[in-house]
Amino acid sequence: MNVPSDHRDLGRAMNIFTSSPLVGSGLPLWLPGGAVMRQELEQLARDVARMDGCEPVYSPVLGKRSLYERSGHWEKFADDMFPPLDDGSEDPLVLRPANCPHHAQVYAATPRSYRDLPIRYHEVGAMFRAERSGVVTGMSRVRQINLDDTHVFARPDQVGDEVERALASVLRVFDLLALEVDHVRLSGCDDSNRWLGHPGQWAGAEEQLASVLKDMAPAAGLPWHHAPGEAAFYGPKIDVQVASPNGHEETLATVQLDFNQPDRFGLEFVTADGGRERPVMIHRGTVGAMERIVAFLLEAHDGRVPFWLAPVQVCLLPVSDDRDIEQAVEAARTELEASGLRVRVESDGSLGNRIRLARGRRDALQAVIGPAESRAGQITVTDLAEGARASLNVTEFVSRAAQAAESRALRVALTSA
Numbered sequence: 174m175n176v177p178s179d180h181r182d183l184g185r186a187m188n189i190f191t192s193s194p195l196v197g198s199g200l201p202l203w204l205p206g207g208a209v210m211r212q213e214l215e216q217l218a219r220d221v222a223r224m225d226g227c228e229p230v231y232s233p234v235l236g237k238r239s240l241y242e243r244s245g246h247w248e249k250f251a252d253d254m255f256p257p258l259d260d261g262s263e264d265p266l267v268l269r270p271a272n273c274p275h276h277a278q279v280y281a282a283t284p285r286s287y288r289d290l291p292i293r294y295h296e297v298g299a300m301f302r303a304e305r306s307g308v309v310t311g312m313s314r315v316r317q318i319n320l321d322d323t324h325v326f327a328r329p330d331q332v333g334d335e336v337e338r339a340l341a342s343v344l345r346v347f348d349l350l351a352l353e354v355d356h357v358r359l360s361g362c363d364d365s366n367r368w369l370g371h372p373g374q375w376a377g378a379e380e381q382l383a384s385v386l387k388d389m390a391p392a393a394g395l396p397w398h399h400a401p402g403e404a405a406f407y408g409p410k411i412d413v414q415v416a417s418p419n420g421h422e423e424t425l426a427t428v429q430l431d432f433n434q435p436d437r438f439g440l441e442f443v444t445a446d447g448g449r450e451r452p453v454m455i456h457r458g459t460v461g462a463m464e465r466i467v468a469f470l471l472e473a474h475d476g477r478v479p480f481w482l483a484p485v486q487v488c489l490l491p492v493s494d495d496r497d498i499e500q501a502v503e504a505a506r507t508e509l510e511a512s513g514l515r516v517r518v519e520s521d522g523s524l525g526n527r528i529r530l531a532r533g534r535r536d537a538l539q540a541v542i543g544p545a546e547s548r549a550g551q552i553t554v555t556d557l558a559e560g561a562r563a564s565l566n567v568t569e570f571v572s573r574a575a576q577a578a579e580s581r582a583l584r585v586a587l588t589s590a
């Protein structure tokens with residue numbers, strides 16, 4: 174019983190995703206349970222981005238090959254990209270391997286002054302990886318990645334503050350997801366030729382990231398270390414590492430410094446004395462890739478994800494098909510749904526069997542209505558993750574559950590006064 178569950182088994186039990194040989198491997202189809210989780214996670218990503226001063230943008234999943242030649246992806250990342258579409262042109266379209274080149278072009282569309290910076294663009298955007306079919310698995314390794322992605326264009330003197338802001342948001346998000354950060358990695362370059370740009374710039378950028386970590390990590394109780402060779406090809410990064418129940422280490426969120434793409438795209442801003450300077454680009458994610466975070470959350474919580482994320486938040490279980498009970502269940506369903514909660518009524522078969530189904534689906538709360546409850550306007554609610562059970566007035570329960578969902582709480586307070 175102590176073997177950690179695989180997200181593929183949980184995904185099946187919880188109606189999260191499926192795949193089809195006709196669609197292809199590494200291309201999961203999001204089922205309603207998974208789509209609900211993804212919508213909640215995307216909304217969290219957008220809320221955090223907005224609170225951090227980011228502006229939303231949308232950009233296409235395709236770009237001309239020359240865009241990626243300019244960005245450096247073609248030189249350093251082509252092995253992970255799908256071949257260009259054969260559209261008969263000299264400069265064919267390719268599926269994008271990253272969103273940054275598009276966001277750089279949004280920045281470049283308007284002249285910028287030092288007073289405009291920092292400018293922060295946020296998008297939950299799709300990007301593509303030419304993974305071989307042998308290595309793709311479930312949701313954790315896929316060919317289309319839907320990434321919570323922000324690019325900040327900052328003056329060099331703003332970099333420290335921006336990195337700090339990004340890291341603080343990552344930690345806040347992990348808290349809401351009830352995930353524990355194992356440690357933080359300062360991922361730099363090594364002696365190989367995989368990196369763009371000059372060693373001096375790399376050293377300076379790594380120094381900037383290290384000084385933020387020296388400031389923040391002790392107060393946040395985060396151990397951190399250098400990891401040479403783990404950087405992005407365009408710059409060093411801070412990786413937030415978590416440990417999965419089966420002992421694997423994974424990167425769920427990153428903050429990356431990039432001097433290369435601003436240079437290669439000729440990005441600039443007008444300085445106070447009328448000169449021109451390059452902005453620094455900071456790539457940051459908080460929730461990260463939708464596929465990876467959902468796979469990780471399922472395994473880390475054995476499917477019992479925080480209440481606000483649960484595909485089914487309340488499973489209503491009438492004790493019998495007595496008319497009064499059915500009416501009480503319908504009334505409770507209407508009240509729960511009107512408060513924005515995700516409800517399922519399970520009425521076919523024996524009560525024991527229905528409870529087992531709800532448990533297998535990892536429904537967050539099981540709510541039983543029998544004759545006593547229907548007479549008293551009450552509901553008996555069980556939270557298996559907490560081992561808690563309480564009988565409450567229906568309206569009181571709905572209000573507590575709605576409050577928990579609204580505040581993105583881990584669990585509903587069933588027993589507190």
Ligand SMILES: [Zn+2]
Nearest residue numbers: 271272273456
């Ligand atoms: Zn980027």
